[in-house]
Amino acid sequence: MTTVALKDVTKVFRDGTIAVDKLNLDVNDGEFMVLLGPSGCGKSTVLRMIAGLEEPTSGAVLLGGDLVNDLEPGDRGIAMVFQDFALYPHMTVGGNLAFPLRLAGIEPSPREERVADVASALGIGDMLGRKPSQLSGGQRQRVAMGRAIVRRPGLFLMDEPLSNLDSGLRAELRAEISGLTRELGVTTIYVTHDQAEALTMADRVAIMRKGVLQDVGTPTQVYGRPATLYVAAFLGSPRMNLLEASVYVHLDRYITLSLGDQALHLPWDDIRSRAVAHYHGERIVIGMRAEALTPVAPDAPGHVLMGRIRYLEHHGHESLAFVDIGATAVVVDQMGTPVQDVAGPRGRSRLGQVMQRLTGRGGEAEQPAAEPAGDNRASVLSDPGRHHRRPAELAVRLAPYPAVGPGHPLAVSVRMDALHFFDERGDRIDVGWR
Protein backbone atom coordinates (compact mmCIF):
# COMPACT_ATOMS: atom_id res chain seq x y z
CA MET A 1 0.00 0.00 0.00
CA THR A 2 1.25 3.48 -0.68
CA THR A 3 0.59 7.17 -0.78
CA VAL A 4 1.11 9.41 -3.79
CA ALA A 5 2.16 13.05 -3.65
CA LEU A 6 2.60 15.32 -6.63
CA LYS A 7 4.41 18.57 -5.85
CA ASP A 8 4.26 21.36 -8.42
CA VAL A 9 4.42 18.81 -11.22
CA THR A 10 4.60 20.30 -14.70
CA LYS A 11 4.90 18.58 -18.06
CA VAL A 12 5.80 20.57 -21.15
CA PHE A 13 6.13 18.44 -24.27
CA ARG A 14 8.85 19.05 -26.84
CA ASP A 15 6.43 20.95 -29.12
CA GLY A 16 5.65 23.39 -26.30
CA THR A 17 2.32 21.83 -25.23
CA ILE A 18 1.82 22.41 -21.51
CA ALA A 19 -0.02 19.18 -20.69
CA VAL A 20 0.17 19.54 -16.89
CA ASP A 21 0.72 22.82 -15.08
CA LYS A 22 2.04 22.97 -11.48
CA LEU A 23 -0.12 20.14 -10.23
CA ASN A 24 -0.29 19.54 -6.48
CA LEU A 25 -2.20 16.47 -5.41
CA ASP A 26 -2.02 14.07 -2.45
CA VAL A 27 -3.55 10.61 -2.61
CA ASN A 28 -3.97 8.82 0.71
CA ASP A 29 -3.09 5.23 1.45
CA GLY A 30 -5.89 2.94 0.20
CA GLU A 31 -7.79 5.82 -1.37
CA PHE A 32 -9.67 5.58 -4.67
CA MET A 33 -8.87 8.87 -6.41
CA VAL A 34 -10.49 9.67 -9.76
CA LEU A 35 -8.86 12.13 -12.17
CA LEU A 36 -11.71 13.64 -14.15
CA GLY A 37 -11.72 16.01 -17.09
CA PRO A 38 -12.42 16.30 -20.80
CA SER A 39 -10.21 14.82 -23.48
CA GLY A 40 -6.83 16.52 -23.63
CA CYS A 41 -6.88 18.04 -20.13
CA GLY A 42 -3.76 16.13 -19.07
CA LYS A 43 -5.15 13.20 -17.07
CA SER A 44 -3.19 10.47 -18.84
CA THR A 45 -0.01 12.51 -18.69
CA VAL A 46 -0.37 12.72 -14.90
CA LEU A 47 -0.85 8.96 -14.70
CA ARG A 48 2.11 8.31 -16.98
CA MET A 49 4.35 10.55 -14.85
CA ILE A 50 3.34 8.63 -11.71
CA ALA A 51 4.08 5.37 -13.52
CA GLY A 52 7.45 6.64 -14.71
CA LEU A 53 6.53 6.40 -18.39
CA GLU A 54 6.83 10.16 -18.77
CA GLU A 55 9.36 12.41 -17.08
CA PRO A 56 8.08 15.57 -15.38
CA THR A 57 9.58 18.77 -16.77
CA SER A 58 9.66 20.06 -13.19
CA GLY A 59 8.26 19.13 -9.81
CA ALA A 60 8.40 16.03 -7.66
CA VAL A 61 6.59 12.69 -7.70
CA LEU A 62 6.62 10.91 -4.33
CA LEU A 63 5.41 7.37 -3.68
CA GLY A 64 5.11 6.36 -0.05
CA GLY A 65 6.94 9.58 0.81
CA ASP A 66 9.97 8.76 -1.37
CA LEU A 67 11.01 10.84 -4.35
CA VAL A 68 10.73 8.55 -7.40
CA ASN A 69 11.45 10.95 -10.28
CA ASP A 70 14.51 8.91 -11.22
CA LEU A 71 13.11 5.46 -10.45
CA GLU A 72 12.46 3.08 -13.36
CA PRO A 73 8.77 2.19 -13.99
CA GLY A 74 9.43 -1.45 -13.07
CA ASP A 75 10.79 -0.45 -9.67
CA ARG A 76 7.81 1.64 -8.59
CA GLY A 77 5.51 -1.18 -7.40
CA ILE A 78 2.73 -0.02 -9.68
CA ALA A 79 0.22 -1.93 -11.82
CA MET A 80 -1.49 -0.19 -14.73
CA VAL A 81 -4.69 -1.04 -16.55
CA PHE A 82 -5.33 0.79 -19.81
CA GLN A 83 -8.28 1.32 -22.10
CA ASP A 84 -6.64 -0.99 -24.66
CA PHE A 85 -6.06 -3.89 -22.35
CA ALA A 86 -3.58 -5.89 -24.39
CA LEU A 87 -3.67 -9.55 -23.38
CA TYR A 88 -1.24 -12.04 -24.88
CA PRO A 89 -3.43 -13.69 -27.54
CA HIS A 90 -1.45 -16.91 -27.70
CA MET A 91 -1.67 -17.48 -23.94
CA THR A 92 -4.68 -18.82 -22.04
CA VAL A 93 -6.41 -16.74 -19.37
CA GLY A 94 -4.42 -18.68 -16.79
CA GLY A 95 -1.20 -18.00 -18.70
CA ASN A 96 -1.98 -14.29 -18.92
CA LEU A 97 -2.71 -14.08 -15.20
CA ALA A 98 0.40 -16.04 -14.28
CA PHE A 99 2.72 -14.09 -16.58
CA PRO A 100 3.66 -11.25 -14.18
CA LEU A 101 4.30 -13.82 -11.43
CA ARG A 102 6.54 -15.86 -13.70
CA LEU A 103 8.48 -12.71 -14.50
CA ALA A 104 8.82 -12.05 -10.77
CA GLY A 105 10.26 -15.57 -10.33
CA ILE A 106 7.41 -16.93 -8.18
CA GLU A 107 7.42 -20.73 -7.87
CA PRO A 108 4.72 -22.69 -9.79
CA SER A 109 2.73 -23.83 -6.78
CA PRO A 110 2.14 -20.44 -5.06
CA ARG A 111 1.78 -18.96 -8.54
CA GLU A 112 -1.14 -21.24 -9.40
CA GLU A 113 -2.72 -20.60 -6.03
CA ARG A 114 -2.60 -16.84 -6.53
CA VAL A 115 -3.95 -17.09 -10.08
CA ALA A 116 -6.84 -19.24 -8.87
CA ASP A 117 -7.63 -16.79 -6.04
CA VAL A 118 -7.64 -13.76 -8.33
CA ALA A 119 -9.64 -15.54 -11.05
CA SER A 120 -12.27 -16.59 -8.57
CA ALA A 121 -12.48 -13.07 -7.08
CA LEU A 122 -13.13 -11.72 -10.58
CA GLY A 123 -15.63 -14.43 -11.56
CA ILE A 124 -13.43 -15.90 -14.31
CA GLY A 125 -12.34 -19.03 -12.44
CA ASP A 126 -13.92 -21.36 -15.00
CA MET A 127 -12.23 -19.67 -17.96
CA LEU A 128 -8.59 -20.23 -17.12
CA GLY A 129 -8.14 -22.55 -20.10
CA ARG A 130 -9.62 -20.20 -22.69
CA LYS A 131 -7.73 -17.90 -25.05
CA PRO A 132 -8.55 -14.16 -25.05
CA SER A 133 -10.29 -14.52 -28.45
CA GLN A 134 -12.83 -16.82 -26.78
CA LEU A 135 -13.84 -14.16 -24.23
CA SER A 136 -16.32 -11.27 -24.26
CA GLY A 137 -15.07 -7.69 -23.86
CA GLY A 138 -16.06 -7.65 -20.20
CA GLN A 139 -14.32 -10.95 -19.51
CA ARG A 140 -11.17 -9.73 -21.25
CA GLN A 141 -11.23 -6.61 -19.10
CA ARG A 142 -11.56 -8.78 -15.99
CA VAL A 143 -8.48 -10.73 -17.07
CA ALA A 144 -6.59 -7.45 -17.56
CA MET A 145 -7.65 -6.39 -14.06
CA GLY A 146 -6.63 -9.78 -12.72
CA ARG A 147 -3.20 -9.52 -14.31
CA ALA A 148 -2.74 -6.18 -12.55
CA ILE A 149 -4.00 -7.41 -9.19
CA VAL A 150 -2.13 -10.69 -9.13
CA ARG A 151 1.19 -8.94 -8.49
CA ARG A 152 -0.29 -7.34 -5.34
CA PRO A 153 0.90 -3.88 -6.28
CA GLY A 154 1.00 -0.97 -3.86
CA LEU A 155 -0.68 1.28 -6.38
CA PHE A 156 -3.14 0.79 -9.22
CA LEU A 157 -3.21 3.21 -12.10
CA MET A 158 -6.21 2.82 -14.40
CA ASP A 159 -6.63 4.83 -17.57
CA GLU A 160 -10.23 4.75 -18.82
CA PRO A 161 -10.31 0.97 -18.37
CA LEU A 162 -14.02 0.68 -19.17
CA SER A 163 -14.42 3.06 -22.07
CA ASN A 164 -14.48 0.33 -24.74
CA LEU A 165 -17.34 -1.53 -23.10
CA ASP A 166 -21.08 -1.06 -23.52
CA SER A 167 -22.94 0.93 -20.88
CA GLY A 168 -24.51 -2.04 -19.03
CA LEU A 169 -21.20 -3.80 -18.64
CA ARG A 170 -19.50 -0.54 -17.67
CA ALA A 171 -21.91 -0.05 -14.77
CA GLU A 172 -21.39 -3.66 -13.65
CA LEU A 173 -17.58 -3.48 -13.80
CA ARG A 174 -17.59 -0.05 -12.18
CA ALA A 175 -19.07 -1.56 -9.04
CA GLU A 176 -16.72 -4.55 -9.26
CA ILE A 177 -13.58 -2.45 -9.62
CA SER A 178 -14.37 -0.12 -6.76
CA GLY A 179 -15.45 -3.07 -4.59
CA LEU A 180 -12.32 -5.05 -5.37
CA THR A 181 -9.81 -2.24 -4.88
CA ARG A 182 -11.42 -1.36 -1.55
CA GLU A 183 -11.38 -4.99 -0.48
CA LEU A 184 -7.68 -5.18 -1.34
CA GLY A 185 -7.06 -1.78 0.22
CA VAL A 186 -4.88 -0.77 -2.74
CA THR A 187 -4.38 2.92 -3.44
CA THR A 188 -5.94 3.55 -6.85
CA ILE A 189 -5.81 6.43 -9.31
CA TYR A 190 -8.47 6.09 -11.95
CA VAL A 191 -8.65 8.34 -15.02
CA THR A 192 -11.94 9.04 -16.76
CA HIS A 193 -13.83 11.74 -18.64
CA ASP A 194 -17.12 10.22 -17.48
CA GLN A 195 -18.55 12.16 -14.55
CA ALA A 196 -20.97 9.35 -13.64
CA GLU A 197 -18.03 6.99 -13.29
CA ALA A 198 -16.18 9.56 -11.16
CA LEU A 199 -19.07 10.35 -8.86
CA THR A 200 -20.04 6.71 -8.30
CA MET A 201 -16.56 5.21 -7.82
CA ALA A 202 -14.36 7.79 -6.16
CA ASP A 203 -13.43 8.42 -2.57
CA ARG A 204 -12.26 11.76 -3.92
CA VAL A 205 -12.36 13.35 -7.38
CA ALA A 206 -9.70 15.67 -8.83
CA ILE A 207 -11.08 17.71 -11.71
CA MET A 208 -8.66 19.04 -14.33
CA ARG A 209 -8.96 21.55 -17.11
CA LYS A 210 -6.19 22.31 -19.58
CA GLY A 211 -3.52 20.85 -17.33
CA VAL A 212 -4.67 22.82 -14.29
CA LEU A 213 -6.30 21.25 -11.24
CA GLN A 214 -9.67 22.91 -10.66
CA ASP A 215 -11.04 21.19 -7.58
CA VAL A 216 -10.45 18.16 -5.35
CA GLY A 217 -12.94 16.66 -2.94
CA THR A 218 -15.38 13.89 -2.22
CA PRO A 219 -18.09 13.44 -4.84
CA THR A 220 -20.53 15.18 -2.49
CA GLN A 221 -18.17 18.13 -2.04
CA VAL A 222 -17.33 18.74 -5.69
CA TYR A 223 -20.94 18.27 -6.78
CA GLY A 224 -22.49 20.15 -3.87
CA ARG A 225 -19.97 23.01 -3.61
CA PRO A 226 -17.99 23.23 -6.86
CA ALA A 227 -14.95 25.50 -6.45
CA THR A 228 -15.23 27.02 -9.92
CA LEU A 229 -17.79 27.73 -12.61
CA TYR A 230 -16.06 25.15 -14.77
CA VAL A 231 -16.53 22.37 -12.20
CA ALA A 232 -20.13 23.48 -11.69
CA ALA A 233 -20.80 23.21 -15.41
CA PHE A 234 -18.90 19.95 -15.86
CA LEU A 235 -20.62 17.92 -13.13
CA GLY A 236 -24.26 16.96 -13.16
CA SER A 237 -26.94 15.99 -15.59
CA PRO A 238 -28.76 18.02 -16.70
CA ARG A 239 -26.05 20.63 -16.54
CA MET A 240 -26.29 23.30 -13.89
CA ASN A 241 -28.27 26.34 -15.05
CA LEU A 242 -25.84 29.27 -15.05
CA LEU A 243 -27.39 32.72 -15.20
CA GLU A 244 -25.99 36.22 -15.31
CA ALA A 245 -27.29 38.32 -12.39
CA SER A 246 -26.87 41.91 -11.24
CA VAL A 247 -26.45 42.44 -7.51
CA TYR A 248 -28.21 45.21 -5.55
CA VAL A 249 -27.83 45.32 -1.80
CA HIS A 250 -30.68 46.54 0.40
CA LEU A 251 -28.69 46.76 3.60
CA ASP A 252 -29.95 44.64 6.51
CA ARG A 253 -32.94 43.48 4.45
CA TYR A 254 -32.05 41.42 1.40
CA ILE A 255 -29.97 41.33 -1.77
CA THR A 256 -31.72 41.61 -5.09
CA LEU A 257 -30.32 39.33 -7.76
CA SER A 258 -31.68 40.72 -10.99
CA LEU A 259 -31.94 38.15 -13.75
CA GLY A 260 -33.19 40.52 -16.43
CA ASP A 261 -36.98 40.54 -16.46
CA GLN A 262 -37.22 38.99 -13.00
CA ALA A 263 -35.34 38.95 -9.72
CA LEU A 264 -34.62 36.72 -6.75
CA HIS A 265 -34.08 38.02 -3.24
CA LEU A 266 -31.38 36.58 -1.04
CA PRO A 267 -32.37 37.12 2.60
CA TRP A 268 -29.86 39.16 4.62
CA ASP A 269 -29.66 36.41 7.22
CA ASP A 270 -28.46 33.92 4.58
CA ILE A 271 -24.93 32.87 5.53
CA ARG A 272 -23.70 33.80 2.01
CA SER A 273 -25.22 37.28 1.85
CA ARG A 274 -22.15 39.14 3.19
CA ALA A 275 -19.95 37.57 0.54
CA VAL A 276 -22.42 38.32 -2.26
CA ALA A 277 -22.94 41.89 -0.96
CA HIS A 278 -19.35 42.72 -2.01
CA TYR A 279 -20.59 42.61 -5.59
CA HIS A 280 -23.13 45.42 -5.16
CA GLY A 281 -23.69 47.08 -8.54
CA GLU A 282 -21.81 44.31 -10.35
CA ARG A 283 -22.73 41.18 -12.21
CA ILE A 284 -22.13 37.66 -10.96
CA VAL A 285 -23.11 34.17 -12.11
CA ILE A 286 -25.85 32.25 -10.32
CA GLY A 287 -25.87 28.46 -10.60
CA MET A 288 -29.09 26.49 -10.11
CA ARG A 289 -29.24 22.76 -10.50
CA ALA A 290 -32.51 21.23 -11.66
CA GLU A 291 -33.02 19.80 -8.17
CA ALA A 292 -33.20 23.37 -6.80
CA LEU A 293 -36.22 24.07 -9.02
CA THR A 294 -39.77 22.82 -8.50
CA PRO A 295 -42.76 23.56 -10.74
CA VAL A 296 -45.46 25.29 -8.67
CA ALA A 297 -48.73 27.19 -9.09
CA PRO A 298 -48.08 30.74 -10.37
CA ASP A 299 -49.36 32.28 -7.13
CA ALA A 300 -47.29 29.99 -4.88
CA PRO A 301 -45.46 31.74 -2.03
CA GLY A 302 -41.65 31.94 -1.87
CA HIS A 303 -39.07 32.58 -4.55
CA VAL A 304 -40.86 31.94 -7.83
CA LEU A 305 -39.66 32.55 -11.40
CA MET A 306 -42.18 32.72 -14.24
CA GLY A 307 -41.33 31.45 -17.71
CA ARG A 308 -42.50 29.78 -20.84
CA ILE A 309 -41.51 26.29 -21.96
CA ARG A 310 -39.34 26.38 -25.07
CA TYR A 311 -38.99 22.64 -25.54
CA LEU A 312 -39.19 19.34 -23.69
CA GLU A 313 -36.91 16.35 -23.52
CA HIS A 314 -38.43 13.02 -22.50
CA HIS A 315 -36.14 10.67 -20.61
CA GLY A 316 -38.61 7.96 -19.71
CA HIS A 317 -38.48 8.28 -15.93
CA GLU A 318 -38.78 12.08 -16.16
CA SER A 319 -39.11 14.92 -18.62
CA LEU A 320 -36.96 18.02 -18.73
CA ALA A 321 -38.56 21.33 -19.58
CA PHE A 322 -36.29 24.09 -20.90
CA VAL A 323 -37.88 27.30 -19.76
CA ASP A 324 -37.29 30.81 -21.04
CA ILE A 325 -37.37 33.16 -18.03
CA GLY A 326 -35.99 36.24 -19.78
CA ALA A 327 -32.52 35.79 -18.25
CA THR A 328 -29.09 35.56 -19.87
CA ALA A 329 -27.15 32.31 -19.74
CA VAL A 330 -23.42 31.99 -19.15
CA VAL A 331 -22.32 29.08 -21.29
CA VAL A 332 -19.26 27.15 -20.26
CA ASP A 333 -18.11 24.95 -23.10
CA GLN A 334 -16.74 21.45 -22.80
CA MET A 335 -13.23 22.71 -22.30
CA GLY A 336 -14.36 25.14 -19.66
CA THR A 337 -13.85 28.40 -21.48
CA PRO A 338 -16.94 30.52 -21.01
CA VAL A 339 -18.47 31.31 -24.39
CA GLN A 340 -18.27 35.03 -23.75
CA ASP A 341 -14.55 34.57 -23.38
CA VAL A 342 -14.00 32.65 -26.58
CA ALA A 343 -16.27 34.55 -28.96
CA GLY A 344 -14.48 35.22 -32.21
CA PRO A 345 -12.18 33.28 -34.45
CA ARG A 346 -9.63 32.42 -31.79
CA GLY A 347 -11.88 30.36 -29.61
CA ARG A 348 -14.77 29.18 -31.74
CA SER A 349 -14.69 27.20 -34.92
CA ARG A 350 -16.25 28.72 -38.00
CA LEU A 351 -18.89 26.00 -38.00
CA GLY A 352 -19.64 26.74 -34.36
CA GLN A 353 -20.12 30.42 -35.09
CA VAL A 354 -22.38 29.75 -38.06
CA MET A 355 -24.44 27.23 -36.06
CA GLN A 356 -24.72 29.74 -33.29
CA ARG A 357 -25.99 32.43 -35.63
CA LEU A 358 -28.43 30.10 -37.39
CA THR A 359 -29.89 28.38 -34.38
CA GLY A 360 -29.09 30.59 -31.46
CA ARG A 361 -27.87 27.45 -29.69
CA GLY A 362 -25.87 24.30 -30.19
CA GLY A 363 -22.49 25.97 -30.58
CA GLU A 364 -21.57 25.49 -26.96
CA ALA A 365 -20.32 21.96 -27.47
CA GLU A 366 -17.66 23.20 -29.86
CA GLN A 367 -14.18 22.86 -28.50
CA PRO A 368 -12.05 25.96 -28.68
CA ALA A 369 -8.75 25.93 -30.51
CA ALA A 370 -5.85 24.72 -28.42
CA GLU A 371 -4.73 27.28 -25.93
CA PRO A 372 -1.87 27.18 -23.53
CA ALA A 373 -2.64 25.83 -20.09
CA GLY A 374 -2.60 28.05 -17.07
CA ASP A 375 -4.93 30.49 -15.43
CA ASN A 376 -6.37 31.84 -18.66
CA ARG A 377 -9.77 32.67 -17.27
CA ALA A 378 -10.84 36.05 -18.53
CA SER A 379 -13.98 37.67 -17.19
CA VAL A 380 -17.05 35.66 -18.12
CA LEU A 381 -19.25 38.71 -17.92
CA SER A 382 -17.26 41.69 -19.13
CA ASP A 383 -17.68 43.54 -22.38
CA PRO A 384 -21.27 42.58 -23.08
CA GLY A 385 -21.32 44.32 -26.45
CA ARG A 386 -18.64 42.04 -27.88
CA HIS A 387 -19.35 38.65 -26.40
CA HIS A 388 -22.03 36.19 -27.24
CA ARG A 389 -25.15 36.36 -25.09
CA ARG A 390 -27.69 33.60 -25.06
CA PRO A 391 -31.19 33.58 -23.60
CA ALA A 392 -31.23 31.21 -20.65
CA GLU A 393 -33.21 28.02 -20.97
CA LEU A 394 -33.72 26.87 -17.43
CA ALA A 395 -33.66 23.05 -17.17
CA VAL A 396 -36.55 22.02 -14.91
CA ARG A 397 -37.53 18.44 -14.02
CA LEU A 398 -41.14 17.45 -14.72
CA ALA A 399 -43.07 14.19 -14.42
CA PRO A 400 -42.71 11.81 -17.37
CA TYR A 401 -44.73 12.95 -20.38
CA PRO A 402 -46.33 15.95 -18.66
CA ALA A 403 -49.58 17.60 -19.74
CA VAL A 404 -47.73 20.82 -20.61
CA GLY A 405 -45.75 21.40 -23.80
CA PRO A 406 -43.74 24.02 -25.70
CA GLY A 407 -45.27 27.47 -25.37
CA HIS A 408 -46.96 26.73 -22.03
CA PRO A 409 -46.25 29.06 -19.12
CA LEU A 410 -44.48 27.49 -16.14
CA ALA A 411 -43.90 28.84 -12.63
CA VAL A 412 -40.83 27.48 -10.86
CA SER A 413 -40.03 27.73 -7.18
CA VAL A 414 -36.32 28.28 -6.43
CA ARG A 415 -34.61 26.84 -3.34
CA MET A 416 -32.42 29.78 -2.42
CA ASP A 417 -30.19 27.69 -0.12
CA ALA A 418 -29.28 25.50 -3.11
CA LEU A 419 -28.00 28.37 -5.29
CA HIS A 420 -24.32 28.67 -6.20
CA PHE A 421 -22.61 32.03 -6.74
CA PHE A 422 -19.53 32.66 -8.89
CA ASP A 423 -17.61 35.84 -9.62
CA GLU A 424 -16.75 37.09 -13.08
CA ARG A 425 -13.56 35.02 -13.14
CA GLY A 426 -15.55 31.88 -12.45
CA ASP A 427 -14.44 31.44 -8.81
CA ARG A 428 -16.95 30.50 -6.15
CA ILE A 429 -18.24 33.38 -4.06
CA ASP A 430 -18.64 31.92 -0.64
CA VAL A 431 -17.63 31.93 2.96
CA GLY A 432 -14.79 29.50 2.47
CA TRP A 433 -16.00 26.42 4.33
CA ARG A 434 -16.97 23.09 2.89
Ligand code: ATP
Ligand atom coordinates in the same frame (compact mmCIF):
# COMPACT_ATOMS: atom_id res chain seq x y z
P1 ATP B 1 -7.73 11.77 -23.23
O1 ATP B 1 -8.88 11.62 -22.29
O2 ATP B 1 -8.15 12.14 -24.62
O3 ATP B 1 -6.76 10.63 -23.17
P2 ATP B 1 -6.08 13.34 -21.44
O4 ATP B 1 -6.81 14.25 -20.53
O5 ATP B 1 -5.61 12.06 -20.88
O6 ATP B 1 -6.93 13.08 -22.75
P3 ATP B 1 -3.34 13.77 -22.23
O7 ATP B 1 -3.24 12.54 -23.06
O8 ATP B 1 -2.67 13.76 -20.92
O9 ATP B 1 -4.87 14.18 -22.03
O10 ATP B 1 -2.79 14.99 -23.10
C1 ATP B 1 -2.72 16.30 -22.56
C2 ATP B 1 -2.26 17.25 -23.64
O11 ATP B 1 -0.93 16.93 -23.99
C3 ATP B 1 -3.06 17.17 -24.93
O12 ATP B 1 -3.17 18.46 -25.44
C4 ATP B 1 -2.22 16.29 -25.82
O13 ATP B 1 -2.45 16.60 -27.17
C5 ATP B 1 -0.82 16.66 -25.39
N1 ATP B 1 0.13 15.58 -25.56
C6 ATP B 1 0.08 14.32 -25.09
N2 ATP B 1 1.17 13.61 -25.42
C7 ATP B 1 1.95 14.45 -26.14
C8 ATP B 1 3.23 14.34 -26.78
N3 ATP B 1 3.92 13.21 -26.72
N4 ATP B 1 3.71 15.41 -27.45
C9 ATP B 1 3.01 16.57 -27.50
N5 ATP B 1 1.82 16.75 -26.91
C10 ATP B 1 1.29 15.71 -26.25
